[in-house]
Amino acid sequence: MRNDAQDRAARLAELERDNAALRCEVARLSDRKAALQADFRAKHPSAHSRRAVTVAVQESLGVSERRACKALASPARHSGTKRRASDLHEDSNAKGAA
Numbered sequence: 001m002r003n004d005a006q007d008r009a010a011r012l013a014e015l016e017r018d019n020a021a022l023r024c025e026v027a028r029l030s031d032r033k034a035a036l037q038a039d040f041r042a043k044h045p046s047a048h049s050r051r052a053v054t055v056a057v058q059e060s061l062g063v064s065e066r067r068a069c070k071a072l073a074s075p076a077r078h079s080g081t082k083r084r085a086s087d088l089h090e091d092s093n094a095k096g097a098a
Contacts, residue, residue, distance in 0.1 A: 050074050 045053075050072075057068040 054065060054068045054072060054074060057063070057072060058065055061068070061071075063071075
């Protein structure tokens with residue numbers, strides 16, 4: 001009987017050590033995740049942030065939105081070169097009918 005109680009106590013102590021190690025690993029990974037998320041936000045600003053910078057450049061330099069986006073290497077909000085697939089299909093039909 002005494003042996004069974006000692007085995008349980010030893011197993012409990014082992015599980016507590018494993019639990020403490022896992023908690024440390026979770027804390028380390030959580031810190032790493034937070035650092036990666038901060039790095040991602042720094043490298044990939046939100047659309048709102050890009051728009052605010054574009055407007056500031058437009059106002060300070062007195063240039064168009066397209067030129068400000070080009071200077072910032074930012075995609076234009078309403079680029080004339082981007083068209084929807086349905087518009088392209090309608091254009092090709094219109095050319096063929098003419």
